[in-house]
Amino acid sequence: xxxxxxxxxxxxxxxxxxxxxxxxxxxxxxxxxxxxxxxxxxxxxxxxxxxxxxxxxxxxxxxxxxxxxxxxxxxxxxxxxxxxxxxxxxxxxxxxxxxxxxxxxxxxxxxxxxxxxxxxxxxxxxxxxxxxxxxxxxxxxxxxxxxxxxxxxxxxxxxxxxxxxxxxxxxxxxxxxxxxxxxxxxxxxxxxxxxxxxxxxxxxxxxxxxxxxxxxxx
Amino acid sequence: xxxxxxxxxxxxxxxxxxxxxxxxxxxxxxxxxxxxxxxxxxxxxxxxxxxxxxxxxxxxxxxxxxxxxxxxxxxxxxxxxxxxxxxxxxxxxxxxxxxxxxxxxxxxxxxxxxxxxxxxxxxxxxxxxxxxxxxxxxxxxxxxxxxxxxxxxxxxxxxxxxxxxxxxxxxxxxxxxxxxxxxxxxxxxxxxxxxxxxxxxxxxxxxxxxxxxxxxxxxxxx
Amino acid sequence: xxxxxxxxxxxxxxxxxxxxxxxxxxxxxxxxxxxxxxxxxxxxxxxxxxxxxxxxxxxxxxxxxxxxxxxxxxxxxxxxxxxxxxxxxxxxxxxxxxxxxxxxxxxxxxxxxxxxxxxxxxxxxxxxxxxxxxxxxxxxxxxxxxxxxxxxxxxxxxxxxxxxxxxxxxxxxxxxxxxxxxxxxxxxxxxxxxxxxxxxxxxxxxxxxxxxxxxxxxxxxxxxxxxxxxxxxxxxxxxxxx
Ligand SMILES: Nc1ncnc2c1ncn2[C@@H]1O[C@H](COP(=O)(O)OP(=O)(O)O)[C@@H](O)[C@H]1O
Ligand SMILES: [Mg+2]
Numbered sequence: 001x002x003x004x005x006x007x008x009x010x011x012x013x014x015x016x017x018x019x020x021x022x023x024x025x026x027x028x029x030x031x032x033x034x035x036x037x038x039x040x041x042x043x044x045x046x047x048x049x050x051x052x053x054x055x056x057x058x059x060x061x062x063x064x065x066x067x068x069x070x071x072x073x074x075x076x077x078x079x080x081x082x083x084x085x086x087x088x089x090x091x092x093x094x095x096x097x098x099x100x101x102x103x104x105x106x107x108x109x110x111x112x113x114x115x116x117x118x119x120x121x122x123x124x125x126x127x128x129x130x131x132x133x134x135x136x137x138x139x140x141x142x143x144x145x146x147x148x149x150x151x152x153x154x155x156x157x158x159x160x161x162x163x164x165x166x167x168x169x170x171x172x173x174x175x176x177x178x179x180x181x182x183x184x185x186x187x188x189x190x191x192x193x194x195x196x197x198x199x200x201x202x203x204x205x206x207x208x209x210x211x212x213x214x215x216x217x218x
Numbered sequence: 219x220x221x222x223x224x225x226x227x228x229x230x231x232x233x234x235x236x237x238x239x240x241x242x243x244x245x246x247x248x249x250x251x252x253x254x255x256x257x258x259x260x261x262x263x264x265x266x267x268x269x270x271x272x273x274x275x276x277x278x279x280x281x282x283x284x285x286x287x288x289x290x291x292x293x294x295x296x297x298x299x300x301x302x303x304x305x306x307x308x309x310x311x312x313x314x315x316x317x318x319x320x321x322x323x324x325x326x327x328x329x330x331x332x333x334x335x336x337x338x339x340x341x342x343x344x345x346x347x348x349x350x351x352x353x354x355x356x357x358x359x360x361x362x363x364x365x366x367x368x369x370x371x372x373x374x375x376x377x378x379x380x381x382x383x384x385x386x387x388x389x390x391x392x393x394x395x396x397x398x399x400x401x402x403x404x405x406x407x408x409x410x411x412x413x414x415x416x417x418x419x420x421x422x423x424x425x426x427x428x429x430x431x432x433x434x435x436x437x438x439x440x
Numbered sequence: 441x442x443x444x445x446x447x448x449x450x451x452x453x454x455x456x457x458x459x460x461x462x463x464x465x466x467x468x469x470x471x472x473x474x475x476x477x478x479x480x481x482x483x484x485x486x487x488x489x490x491x492x493x494x495x496x497x498x499x500x501x502x503x504x505x506x507x508x509x510x511x512x513x514x515x516x517x518x519x520x521x522x523x524x525x526x527x528x529x530x531x532x533x534x535x536x537x538x539x540x541x542x543x544x545x546x547x548x549x550x551x552x553x554x555x556x557x558x559x560x561x562x563x564x565x566x567x568x569x570x571x572x573x574x575x576x577x578x579x580x581x582x583x584x585x586x587x588x589x590x591x592x593x594x595x596x597x598x599x600x601x602x603x604x605x606x607x608x609x610x611x612x613x614x615x616x617x618x619x620x621x622x623x624x625x626x627x628x629x630x631x632x633x634x635x636x637x638x639x640x641x642x643x644x645x646x647x648x649x650x651x652x653x654x655x656x657x658x659x660x661x662x663x664x665x666x667x668x669x670x671x672x673x674x675x676x677x678x679x680x681x682x
Contacts, residue, residue, distance in 0.1 A: 065381075066381045067409055078406050118492055122522065123543035134542075170288055
């Protein structure tokens with residue numbers, strides 16, 4: 001048995017935390033961009049676009065993230081392509097994020113009062129102009145709190161990638177726990193690492209939410 | 219490509235799949251009942267700022283909501299035995315699911331409690347009802363009714379999240395899939411089918427919860 | 441040629457017959473006041489005229505162009521007909537000036553200088569030249585509604601539709617909005633307005649339309665109709681309101 005000091009454990013978890021943070025950032029950025037595309041398809045009046053977008057969102061919201069990761073991993077295997085845990089994790093979380101963000105944003109777009117859509121129509125705006133100048137600027141404000149809030153779910157979602165062997169916080173923790181026979185300490189520390197990343201995001205989400213409410217009550 | 223999609227491994231092992239799915243449903247049912255009950259208590263504690271309970275819930279909610287379910291599960295299953303609490307895989311899974319849902323439903327139900335109009339409570343007070351009577355008869359139903367859709371979504375999220383319980387040898391659906399996979403080496407088919415099963419379970423549970431909400435919480439049959 | 445010509449317009453919402461054959465003829469420069477009980481179909485009629493609702497039967501032509509009610513692109517129509525809503529529907533994230541400038545700039549592709557002049561001109565026409573930079577939530581209801589009128593006017597419509605534009609206002613703010621509309625009428629703007637302001641309908645309108653249960657029940661010269669209603673329904677409606 002290798003002997004680990006507390007400092008050794010923390011040091012290894014720090015490396016894992018960097019991977020967790022990196023994966024979260026990539027998934028959130030790429031997922032956000034893809035989510036915007038899914039959003040536009042989802043709210044399109046054309047069923048040819050909105051129906052597949054709806055199915056896409058429902059698939060990712062109604063199946064376990066772990067299964068999505070397995071499907072990607074073994075799906076690439078079927079095609080004869082070897083895919084690393086990192087790439088599997090990045091693709092899986094990006095798709096997962098895009099579906100959730102598209103649905104969150106759709107809620108914000110559809111919450112814009114009917115009068116705003118009609119007023120734009122009566123000014124002869126095209127649907128693209130209506131979206132760009134009237135609906136999106138307003139939806140953007142209300143979308144910020146739930147979007148920031150969802151980033152916490154992305155960070156926590158990365159823990160599942162430990163199961164396919166991606167060396168983030170949880171996987172690092174499992175390996176150290178096995179080596180040191182101190183699972184209580186190691187998993188508590190791993191939880192602390194997640195908390196340090198997630199709590200500020202949660203607090204930020206709450207703050208922007210409160211500010212938005214205050215602005216609306218003005 | 220020489221690979222051919224084959225459904226034999228699925229057909230040959232349908233009993234294991236069925237047992238896994240049943241276990242997932244059982245865990246979800248137990249977790250949901252316990253978790254929502256914990257959430258109702260938490261919502262009251264927070265809304266009324268009850269001593270001891272309110273600060274306890276505040277800390278508990280933050281801890282659960284800012285750490286991954288998988289780490290909570292590992293902590294319970296691998297960590298707690300050092301403190302003399304030894305749980306089986308499915309016991310640990312149930313506990314983790316209930317604790318997880320308890321935290322989320324505390325926040326969800328609290329929002330519903332806060333949304334009950336002040337006038338309702340004043341009307342009940344003017345009828346000389348006490349705090350608990352007001353909560354039971356005037357606040358709880360409308361509050362649950364408002365947040366029921368959010369609560370349903372959270373229950374589904376917990377059910378889907380339980381797929382990681384295979385890691386502590388709880389014999390739910392993903393465990394079943396892993397088992398069959400290790401025997402047949404038909405990974406893609408097995409996981410594809412499991413995914414469809416989860417999808418079916420999610421749709422089924424959502425339907426059930428919606429009907430349950432209408433019947434029990436709404437108190438209407440039509 | 442009338443600006444708006446409707447014959448036998450019918451509209452159902454599911455099994456509810458809201459309009460049961462409405463005829464309407466509005467000449468250029470005319471000021472038409474539409475009155476009637478709540479639910480008689482006044483808003484629906486206005487919304488059909490500018491394409492916010494479809495219709496199920498009848499003939500509708502605007503400025504000589506026949507409408508099928510099924511057009512995909514309603515923008516040519518919207519360039520001719522402006523609309524002011526009961527709830528103002530100003531864009532809350534834009535200032536008064538930006539609210540007015542947005543459509544002329546983006547839809548009509550006018551230059552920045554032209555739209556600015558246009559906004560200043562229309563805002564001063566409604567008496568709000570000094571509110572160019574104010575956001576809607578910094579304005580009173582009466583001011584917001586006047587900005588909404590300026591926003592519609594800036595598109596230079598041939599007719600302006602107004603749906604109970606003073607109904608959401610505090611009583612002391614109604615006057616300032618009606619003054620603006622009266623001035624527009626005097627300048628020869630074609631106006632079709634649903635209103636509960638009977639005095640205004642009588643003094644400013646050229647024509648009064650009384651709608652009842654989805655039909656034009658009575659129409660004619662406002663003073664004449666108010667003084668001598670021909671049907672008991674109009675008589676009881678006017679006496680109930682005054
Ligand atoms: N979008 C709609 N769907 C269903 N019914 C509607 C809709 N809009 C209006 N109605 C119904 O049509 C009738 C006429 O409405 P409306 O034209 O708004 O009347 P008014 O403006 O004269 O008060 C009412 O009974 C109303 O409930
Ligand atoms: Mg109306």
